[in-house]
Amino acid sequence: MSSGLSGYLVLAGVTAAGVLLFVAAMFARRLLAPRAPSQAKASTYESGVDPVAGGWAQTHVRYMTFAFLYLVFAVDSVFLFPWALVLRNKSINHASLLEMGIFAAVILVGLAHAARRGLLRWTLDN
Amino acid sequence: MSTFGEVVLRSLCVLIAFLVLPLLVGQTEHKLMAHMQGRLGPMYAGGFHGWAQLVADGVKFTQKEDIVPLAADKPVFRLAPALGIVSYLLALAVIPFGPHLVAAGITGSLLWVLAVGAIGTVGTLMAGWSSGNKYALIGGLRSAAQLVSYEVPLILAAASFAMAAGSFSLVSIAHAWTPWWLLWQLPGAIVFLVAGTAELQRPPFDMPVADSELVMGPWTEYTGLRFALFLLAEYAGIVVVSLVLAVLYLGGWTGPFDHQIGPFWVLLKGFFFAVIILWMRMSWPRLREDQLQRVAWLGLVPLALLQIVLTAAGVVLTT
Numbered sequence: 099m100s101s102g103l104s105g106y107l108v109l110a111g112v113t114a115a116g117v118l119l120f121v122a123a124m125f126a127r128r129l130l131a132p133r134a135p136s137q138a139k140a141s142t143y144e145s146g147v148d149p150v151a152g153g154w155a156q157t158h159v160r161y162m163t164f165a166f167l168y169l170v171f172a173v174d175s176v177f178l179f180p181w182a183l184v185l186r187n188k189s190i191n192h193a194s195l196l197e198m199g200i201f202a203a204v205i206l207v208g209l210a211h212a213a214r215r216g217l218l219r220w221t222l223d224n
Numbered sequence: 225m226s227t228f229g230e231v232v233l234r235s236l237c238v239l240i241a242f243l244v245l246p247l248l249v250g251q252t253e254h255k256l257m258a259h260m261q262g263r264l265g266p267m268y269a270g271g272f273h274g275w276a277q278l279v280a281d282g283v284k285f286t287q288k289e290d291i292v293p294l295a296a297d298k299p300v301f302r303l304a305p306a307l308g309i310v311s312y313l314l315a316l317a318v319i320p321f322g323p324h325l326v327a328a329g330i331t332g333s334l335l336w337v338l339a340v341g342a343i344g345t346v347g348t349l350m351a352g353w354s355s356g357n358k359y360a361l362i363g364g365l366r367s368a369a370q371l372v373s374y375e376v377p378l379i380l381a382a383a384s385f386a387m388a389a390g391s392f393s394l395v396s397i398a399h400a401w402t403p404w405w406l407l408w409q410l411p412g413a414i415v416f417l418v419a420g421t422a423e424l425q426r427p428p429f430d431m432p433v434a435d436s437e438l439v440m441g442p443w444t445e446y447t448g449l450r451f452a453l454f455l456l457a458e459y460a461g462i463v464v465v466s467l468v469l470a471v472l473y474l475g476g477w478t479g480p481f482d483h484q485i486g487p488f489w490v491l492l493k494g495f496f497f498a499v500i501i502l503w504m505r506m507s508w509p510r511l512r513e514d515q516l517q518r519v520a521w522l523g524l525v526p527l528a529l530l531q532i533v534l535t536a537a538g539v540v541l542t543t
C-alpha cells in the first residue's frame with residue numbers, strides 16, 4: 099500500500115460491498131422464491147407439536163459465570179496488547195516482564211479458585 | 225487510476241475471494257469426508273466428481289420460501305445473517321498475500337481481524353435471541369458462553385505473535401517471521417487453531433447447533449437463502465482463521481521463489497490449516513457443554529499464558 103490510499107477507505111468500500119451482497123441476495127430470493135404464507139408455517143417450530151408458552155424461556159444461570167471469567171481476562175488482554183509493543187524498549191523490558199508476570203499470576207489464582215470451587219464442573223462424575 | 229476506482233477494484237477483489245475460497249473449502253470438505261468416512265458423497269452435479277454441488281445447493285437455497293415466524297423479533301431476525309457476512313468480509317480484506325499485496329493496508333490489522341471477527345458473533349446471538357424459539361434461545365446462550373470463553377485464548381495467542389514481532393500489523397509479523405518460530409510459537413499456534421475452530425462453532429465444538437438435541441440451535445427458524453448465508457459465513461470463517469494462522473505462524477508468503485509465487489504460499493499454508501479444521505470435524509465426537517468450557521478455561525487459557533511467558537522471555541533475552 100504505497101499509493102497513499104488509506105486502507106480504511108478500502109475497508110469502507112468492502113463494507114459497502116458486503117451490504118450490497120446481502121441486499122442483492124435478498125433481491126434474488128424475492129424474485130426466485132415462492133411465497134405461500136400460512137398461519138401454521140409461521141408458528142414456532144417445536145419438533146412438530148404446538149408451541150408451549152413463549153420462546154423467551156427461563157434458562158440456567160450458570161452461563162453467567164463464564165461471562166464473569168471472560169470480563170476478567172478481557173481486561174487482562176487490554177493491558178497485554180500495549181505491553182506487547184513496548185516489550186523491546188530496553189529501559190523497561192526487564193521490570194515490565196516481572197510486573198506483567200505478577201499481574202497475570204493474580205488473575206490465574208482467580209481462575210484456579212473458580213475451578214477448585216467447581217464453577218467449571220456441572221456434574222460430579224467427570 | 226482514480227481513488228474511487230481503486231477502492232472499487234480492491235473491494236471487488238475481496239468480494240470475489242470471499243465468494244470463491246469458501247466454496248473451495250466446502251468442496252474439499254465434501255471430498256475429504258467422503259474418502260475418510262468411506263462413503264460416496266455428492267458425485268452428480270456438474271459431471272466431474274460433483275464439482276458443481278455447492279453451486280447447485282446455492283441455487284436450491286434461493287428457491288426456497290423465506291419464512292419469518294410470527295413469534296420472532298422480525299427486523300433483528302431478518303438482519304442477523306448480514307452481520308456474519310460483513311464481518312468476515314472485513315477480516316478477509318486485511319489479510320496480506322504478499323509484502324505489498326493486501327486489499328486494505330492498515331497498521332493494526334491483527335487487532336482489526338480480532339475486532340471484526342467478534343461482530344459475526346453478534347449475528348449468531350441476534351439469531352438465537354430474536355427467533356422466539358426455545359431451541360434457538362438455548363443454542364444462542366450456549367453460543368454466547370462458548371464464544372466469549374474461546375475469545376480469551378484466541379486473543380492471548382494472537383498477542384503472543386504480536387509480542388514476538390513487536391507489531392500488530394500482519395505484514396510486519398510475516399516479515400519478522402523466522403523458522404525458529406515453528407518451535408517457539410508452537411503452543412500459541414495450537415491454541416489459536418483450537419480456539420478459532422471453537423469460535424466458528426465447528427465440530428467438535430458444535431454444542432450450540434447440536435442437531436440431535438437443539439435441531440439447529442440459533443438457526444432453527446431460518447430457511448432458504450438466509451440460512452445459506454449463515455453457512456457461507458461459517459466457511460468464510462474457516463478461510464479467515466486458516467489464512468491468519470498461515471500469516472502468523474508459517475510466515476505467510478515466505479518460501480522458495482517467494483518473489484514470484486508469494487500468494488501461492490499463503491494460499492497453500494492456509495489450505496493446510498483449513499484441512500486440519502475439516503479433519504477435526506470428521507474425526508471427533510461433540511464435546512458436552514461443560515467439558516467444552518473446561519477445555520477453554522483449564523486447557524487453552526493456561527497454555528496461552530505459558531506461551532506469553534515463553535514469548536516475553538524470548539524477546540527480552542534476545543534484545
